[in-house]
Amino acid sequence: MASDDTVKLLGFLVSPYSRRVEWALKLKGVDYEYVEEDIFNKSSLLLELNPVHKKIPVLVHHQKVISESYVILEYIDETWKQSPLLLPQDPHERAKARFWARFGEEKLLLASAGAMCSLGEEKERLLKLAIEAMEKIEEEIKGKEFFGGESIGYLDIALGWISYWLPVWEEVGSIQILDPLTFPATTSWAKNFLNHPIIKDNLPPRQKMIPYFHERSKFFSSLPPGWIKI
Amino acid sequence: MASDDTVKLLGFLVSPYSRRVEWALKLKGVDYEYVEEDIFNKSSLLLELNPVHKKIPVLVHHQKVISESYVILEYIDETWKQSPLLLPQDPHERAKARFWARFGEEKLLLASAGAMCSLGEEKERLLKLAIEAMEKIEEEIKGKEFFGGESIGYLDIALGWISYWLPVWEEVGSIQILDPLTFPATTSWAKNFLNHPIIKDNLPPRQKMIPYFHERSKFFSSLPPGWIKI
Structure with missing residues (x-):
């Protein structure tokens, strides 16, 4: 497992779902380690981290796992509160x-x-x-x-x-x-x-x-x- | 249209979706007017308020319309910030x-x-x-x-x-x-x-x-x- 404060993203090159998460992290200026998954031959890491859906994207932060791209976007906005805010305030x-x-x-x-x-x-x-x-x-x-x-x-x-x-x-x-x-x-x-x-x-x-x-x-x-x- | 600060909920008696919203409003102690919809003969009010999905529940607050039960739950938690908070803070x-x-x-x-x-x-x-x-x-x-x-x-x-x-x-x-x-x-x-x-x-x-x-x-x-x- 990565050290506590690193951010790791499991994604797939041509997936619009993991790309969403990359955009959000880049917009916020958050450094992350990107791990390319072979979605036709899923890694034991992916199966361990997202046993429910077995799908990318998966974000690992503080050794905690977040999956589902929209859920991850909200997590990013709530965790790294710096500009730009992704969701409106109202x-x-x-x-x-x-x-x-x-x-x-x-x-x-x-x-x-x-x-x-x-x-x-x-x-x-x-x-x-x-x-x-x-x-x-x-x-x-x-x-x-x-x-x-x-x-x-x-x-x-x-x-x-x-x-x-x-x-x-x-x-x-x-x-x-x-x-x-x-x-x-x-x-x-x-x-x-x-x-x-x-x-x-x-x-x-x-x-x-x-x-x-x-x-x-x-x-x-x-x-x-x-x-x-x- | 209702006056500005009233809360109105369009629901259906046996629907688990509108009941979710009622539970959240009651837990927060928010007064609301409940309007029962006939989902087999939808009212012009429902069609006007939720033209995209034409479904209950629909919440009207400050003359603004919110639909989709999970979206409404987050709206309620963000608008009436008093206890109980519905979502965790972490x-x-x-x-x-x-x-x-x-x-x-x-x-x-x-x-x-x-x-x-x-x-x-x-x-x-x-x-x-x-x-x-x-x-x-x-x-x-x-x-x-x-x-x-x-x-x-x-x-x-x-x-x-x-x-x-x-x-x-x-x-x-x-x-x-x-x-x-x-x-x-x-x-x-x-x-x-x-x-x-x-x-x-x-x-x-x-x-x-x-x-x-x-x-x-x-x-x-x-x-x-x-x-x-x-």
């Missing part, structure tokens, strides 16, 4: 950020990844769900530079995958979800987000993402429809 | 409470309700998932009076349905999940929880729950398997 604004983060995960992300990884009617169904979810996100970001206002916050980090993973998934799945003409505000936000120096410097290489997600898409498309739980 | 303990609340929802609650509402192999599959999830919960509560330690907290409220809804679902679905011999610590916690004066006085009548969940079970059992997303 309780109602905090509630909104948490609400839309969960919405992004359960509606938009699942439907988008699912549409990339399916065929025929199921693909159409998921694509429709993804576009409907994107319509709600578009309403939320209208008139703002970031979801967090003038700077990147919790919800920007939570939805950050839209800016970089979604275009890859669209290419791999031959689909379009984030149409710039239909969703100009989200498109503009995605540009702002990717232009942030911390984000720009902390992205997986696109040339590693494309073959990985092609492989995943091929695998899941071969399963009977209904494997995606949305 | 960031790692907070992370654990959030982690297990989400686990209870996504694994145990869905599988338990699903097992009540399905037949044959699907029922067996969901029952097995529910019992596996209960094993994890049992490990967490061992040696403690409440998940929150010596008093009721966020995670007790989040998992409170286990104490009162689950026995109804077991009866309606002719299943057993919370076997007292296999899960003595959870069984003992459920008793402690139901004995708390605020909880005891804020439960829906069992005689209204039984026919309601029988009806739901009959309806969902008639659908093709796979409707439950777990």
Whole structure:
């Protein structure tokens, strides 16, 4: 086990979930040791640290273990209280950020990844769900530079995958979800987000993402429809 | 719209989701106006307040709207800071409470309700998932009076349905999940929880729950398997 005050993150290069945690740590200026996991051949360390879900990301701090990316983001914000604060201070604004983060995960992300990884009617169904979810996100970001206002916050980090993973998934799945003409505000936000120096410097290489997600898409498309739980 | 400082809650009598919010408000001593929704014939108020999910519970405070029960619980804790605090103060303990609340929802609650509402192999599959999830919960509560330690907290409220809804679902679905011999610590916690004066006085009548969940079970059992997303 690492010494008491070190921060260790178990992640996976092309995962949007562990990348969220990296963004938050980098924004806060927290040093950490990054450990790449092979999610197809999970290490005994991962299985020991996250026996419930056996998933990355896992954060280890003070020899304590935190898993689930949104739970980790809140932990980071509460533990390293220095600027930038990730969640807003107003309780109602905090509630909104948490609400839309969960919405992004359960509606938009699942439907988008699912549409990339399916065929025929199921693909159409998921694509429709993804576009409907994107319509709600578009309403939320209208008139703002970031979801967090003038700077990147919790919800920007939570939805950050839209800016970089979604275009890859669209290419791999031959689909379009984030149409710039239909969703100009989200498109503009995605540009702002990717232009942030911390984000720009902390992205997986696109040339590693494309073959990985092609492989995943091929695998899941071969399963009977209904494997995606949305 | 209600005047500025009133608290209004849209709920449904036999819903464990809106009951969570009632427990939290009562524990904090917050006065609120309760509005019963007909979830089969949703009011224009509900559709206006929660256009995204169109679901109860919805809390209205200072003319601002908060939905999703876990988001509402955090809002309540952050807005009415008086005792009892629902979430622990230590960031790692907070992370654990959030982690297990989400686990209870996504694994145990869905599988338990699903097992009540399905037949044959699907029922067996969901029952097995529910019992596996209960094993994890049992490990967490061992040696403690409440998940929150010596008093009721966020995670007790989040998992409170286990104490009162689950026995109804077991009866309606002719299943057993919370076997007292296999899960003595959870069984003992459920008793402690139901004995708390605020909880005891804020439960829906069992005689209204039984026919309601029988009806739901009959309806969902008639659908093709796979409707439950777990």
